[in-house]
Amino acid sequence: MANKVKEPLIHITRRDAIPWYKSWGYRAGAVLLSMAVCALITVLTTGENPLSVFGTIFDASFSTQRRTWVVFQNLAMLLCVSLAVVPAFRMRFWNLGGEGQILAGALATTACMICLRDALPNGVMIPVSLLCSIAAGALWGFLPAFFKAKWGTNETLFTLMMNYIAIQLVSFFIIVWEMPKGAGQIGIINQSTEIGWLPAVAGQKYLLNIIIVSVLTVLMFIYMNYSKQGYEIAVVGESVRTARYVGIKVERVIIRTMVLSGALCGLAGFLLVSGTDHTLTTSLAGGRGFTAVMVAWLAKFNPIWMILTSFLLVFLDKGASDISTNFGLNRSFSDILTGVILFFIIGSEFFINYRISFRHSAKKEEEKHV
Amino acid sequence: MNTSAAVEMRNISKRFGSKVQANDNVSLDIQRGEILALLGENGSGKTTLMNMLAGIYFPDSGTILVNGEPVVISSPRKAMELGIGMIHQHFKLVDVLSAAENIVLGLEGKLDLKEATRKIREICDAYGFDVDPNQKIYNMSVSQKQTVEIVKVLYRGADILILDEPTAVLTPQETDKLFAVLRNMRDDGKTIVIITHKLNEVEALSDKVAVLRAGRYIGTLITKETNAAEMTNMMVGRAVSLDIDRPEPEKPELRMEIRDATVRDEEGLLKLDHVSFDIYGGEILGIAGISGAGQKELLESIYGLQRMEEGSILFHDPDTGETAELKGKKPLQIQRMGISLSFVPEDRLGMGLVGSMDITDNIMLRSYRNGSYGFLNRKDPKKLARWIVTELGVSTPGIDTPVRRLSGGNVQKILVGREIVQTPRVLMMAYPVRGLDINASYTIYQLMNLQKEKGVAVVFVGEDLDVLMELCDRILVLCGGKVSGIVDGRKADKQEIGMMMTRVGGEQDGQ
Numbered sequence: 058m059a060n061k062v063k064e065p066l067i068h069i070t071r072r073d074a075i076p077w078y079k080s081w082g083y084r085a086g087a088v089l090l091s092m093a094v095c096a097l098i099t100v101l102t103t104g105e106n107p108l109s110v111f112g113t114i115f116d117a118s119f120s121t122q123r124r125t126w127v128v129f130q131n132l133a134m135l136l137c138v139s140l141a142v143v144p145a146f147r148m149r150f151w152n153l154g155g156e157g158q159i160l161a162g163a164l165a166t167t168a169c170m171i172c173l174r175d176a177l178p179n180g181v182m183i184p185v186s187l188l189c190s191i192a193a194g195a196l197w198g199f200l201p202a203f204f205k206a207k208w209g210t211n212e213t214l215f216t217l218m219m220n221y222i223a224i225q226l227v228s229f230f231i232i233v234w235e236m237p238k239g240a241g242q243i244g245i246i247n248q249s250t251e252i253g254w255l256p257a258v259a260g261q262k263y264l265l266n267i268i269i270v271s272v273l274t275v276l277m278f279i280y281m282n283y284s285k286q287g288y289e290i291a292v293v294g295e296s297v298r299t300a301r302y303v304g305i306k307v308e309r310v311i312i313r314t315m316v317l318s319g320a321l322c323g324l325a326g327f328l329l330v331s332g333t334d335h336t337l338t339t340s341l342a343g344g345r346g347f348t349a350v351m352v353a354w355l356a357k358f359n360p361i362w363m364i365l366t367s368f369l370l371v372f373l374d375k376g377a378s379d380i381s382t383n384f385g386l387n388r389s390f391s392d393i394l395t396g397v398i399l400f401f402i403i404g405s406e407f408f409i410n411y412r413i414s415f416r417h418s419a420k421k422e423e424e425k426h427v
Numbered sequence: 428m429n430t431s432a433a434v435e436m437r438n439i440s441k442r443f444g445s446k447v448q449a450n451d452n453v454s455l456d457i458q459r460g461e462i463l464a465l466l467g468e469n470g471s472g473k474t475t476l477m478n479m480l481a482g483i484y485f486p487d488s489g490t491i492l493v494n495g496e497p498v499v500i501s502s503p504r505k506a507m508e509l510g511i512g513m514i515h516q517h518f519k520l521v522d523v524l525s526a527a528e529n530i531v532l533g534l535e536g537k538l539d540l541k542e543a544t545r546k547i548r549e550i551c552d553a554y555g556f557d558v559d560p561n562q563k564i565y566n567m568s569v570s571q572k573q574t575v576e577i578v579k580v581l582y583r584g585a586d587i588l589i590l591d592e593p594t595a596v597l598t599p600q601e602t603d604k605l606f607a608v609l610r611n612m613r614d615d616g617k618t619i620v621i622i623t624h625k626l627n628e629v630e631a632l633s634d635k636v637a638v639l640r641a642g643r644y645i646g647t648l649i650t651k652e653t654n655a656a657e658m659t660n661m662m663v664g665r666a667v668s669l670d671i672d673r674p675e676p677e678k679p680e681l682r683m684e685i686r687d688a689t690v691r692d693e694e695g696l697l698k699l700d701h702v703s704f705d706i707y708g709g710e711i712l713g714i715a716g717i718s719g720a721g722q723k724e725l726l727e728s729i730y731g732l733q734r735m736e737e738g739s740i741l742f743h744d745p746d747t748g749e750t751a752e753l754k755g756k757k758p759l760q761i762q763r764m765g766i767s768l769s770f771v772p773e774d775r776l777g778m779g780l781v782g783s784m785d786i787t788d789n790i791m792l793r794s795y796r797n798g799s800y801g802f803l804n805r806k807d808p809k810k811l812a813r814w815i816v817t818e819l820g821v822s823t824p825g826i827d828t829p830v831r832r833l834s835g836g837n838v839q840k841i842l843v844g845r846e847i848v849q850t851p852r853v854l855m856m857a858y859p860v861r862g863l864d865i866n867a868s869y870t871i872y873q874l875m876n877l878q879k880e881k882g883v884a885v886v887f888v889g890e891d892l893d894v895l896m897e898l899c900d901r902i903l904v905l906c907g908g909k910v911s912g913i914v915d916g917r918k919a920d921k922q923e924i925g926m927m928m929t930r931v932g933g934e935q936d937g938q
Contacts (some may be wrong), residue, residue, distance in 0.1 A: 070443070071443075092680065097606065181649045284803065285798055288788070288803055292784075295781045295782065295783055296782075299777070299778055299792070300779055301732060302758065302772065303758070303793060304757065304758040304762060308757075
């Protein structure tokens, strides 16, 4: 036949909903596949035994009790920030200002601990600094929301800019409160009196943070799924017009939700200063405001799944830094591995949502018809 | 001389997802130089089938022959090379460009607008189109835009034209004009396929009629040798009574007085111009008009979504006998006044429902504030959802299925069901049967009649004049934001309503 019938090589079609065990099967498969690719890359580029590299990644989190506690502390803090951005994201309000909101909260806590240390006993200091940090974070969330609600400003840019303002404010106050003078840093605050420090629970320094964040996770899950406000957030996020149609005051929901989002970031700032670090630096937030975006998206904004995704990211990050020291490799190498793993996990979502059929399978069907 | 058909489709199947078999082993011949009407209910697979011819979709199986040669139509560009052009329901034009610029957009080779304009004029003269190549799209009426789409396809050398429900957006007069042009094109040897579900258009225009039902090919008839009853039978599979019930209104009572309603859009354009009329409980008031004549603004301003610049809306409460002014009130304020207005908006998933939420959560949209202590109460909405699903015959896997996954008819049943369980005093519906098949449409008509018998004031914005004239007690005709007239549904004359719809619009076109 002169004009050979040519079909497109692949067609992509949308799938119907597939059962949860299948979709998790795809995700698990993606993780295994990514491990294989990581192993291949490791052997080809470094000549190291991939199993010992994986072993190092695992050991980084679980070889000692102390390391495990640190992993859970990091997980708790990342999860806390991720929980904070979830309501905003469900509303399609792209809050990229987590970083600044955390710093605002941290700054407020530090201010309380330094300026009020002689005035307040510890039992009063902690609730006062907690409230101040929440208020500061809430303010940092309120501003972009107010401008968005009133004048339709772009929240992505606005929240990003607010990060820099917070960082500059923190740098300024670090110099104001530097200890000793000329050191350029605050150092451990109230080291001798431990005023404003969160108490250790059951002898574990990090346990209180972890408990608080666990409770918060459950509360957030309930808030998003069973409260009127959570429902309003979901409606506004899906369709502002539907929200107006049923009489939801969209502007109010935007502001209320961002105040909540900022307040929770402020709480994270409080936990970081009062609970673990006991000092204030400009890098205190450690990029969590941005990593939280990934945690929330990977978990499709479900607070319970976010425990898993934030664990994954913390685990990979810890492993990454240990690989670089143990094998004398550049840290970039471990970033490559992290990148590969994330690529596969995110890529698996495509295969969960779409079916791909190739040319030859279509031909076979044709033969069946003939 | 090639004696084969212009297009032969052989055993074409197309499936979307695992549930929707849009086309099932369809074989269809389209002869050269004829007008073929592709007839079928909504969802019968007409558009999908033609989209495969136009390169929008690719069939799962089957072959297509053009002029006797097997071909692979992998893209719209490929279809164009084969001389196949399709005019879609939703126009694909760039608003800020002129007609000529839109027509040459995307063509390869040197851009010579002057030459293009000359060629466009030639095409227009040959077939009797009325287009100014230099006019910008945003200044055009819907029918002018449609003409540009047709000329665009011809300009690219199409000799097989597919028109997807071209009359849906046209007035009766514009439809006649279009049909005349299509006949000219046929006489010039072009092959034309017109997708439709209106029998009178099939009879008026086509040489042959091919019928699809539920994705299958039922048969082809010669239009002159068939009749409406036979076509309907093929289309729906069994005889469906074409008349819609219209019970006599029982003691209609004044429910709403709208006086001098005046609304402007965001750009300050006048959308409603001193519109005055009354709404009665116990009757159905139809609202007719070309799309964009102010129907949307009228319903939304009564419901409280659009700001009314001038005028008043008086609501007479039949229980208390009191009268309330609704102008300037937001939907929630009206609800809190104890006045139950129900509104089925035109954009079901964009305004009436939330596509990603399940049926229960969508039913809850209206009542979620009833929960106590800031928490939602899903128990009652769940019950209501089950009731609506069984009572209205919604076909769905369950009440926890996202409404986006349901078909158009089922989506509409949920929306209408939710609005009716509010026990409204006034029920406003914008294009409630658009995109619905005949059975689902009749369910909606029945629901409207039931509400009318309960004493509800039903306002029905429709586009099909036949339906309006069979269902409504009175019909308000809007034209360019003004009231053209109010006619008695039982005595109205179709041509007369058509004229009322176009009078002001016709003047605007001449500007």
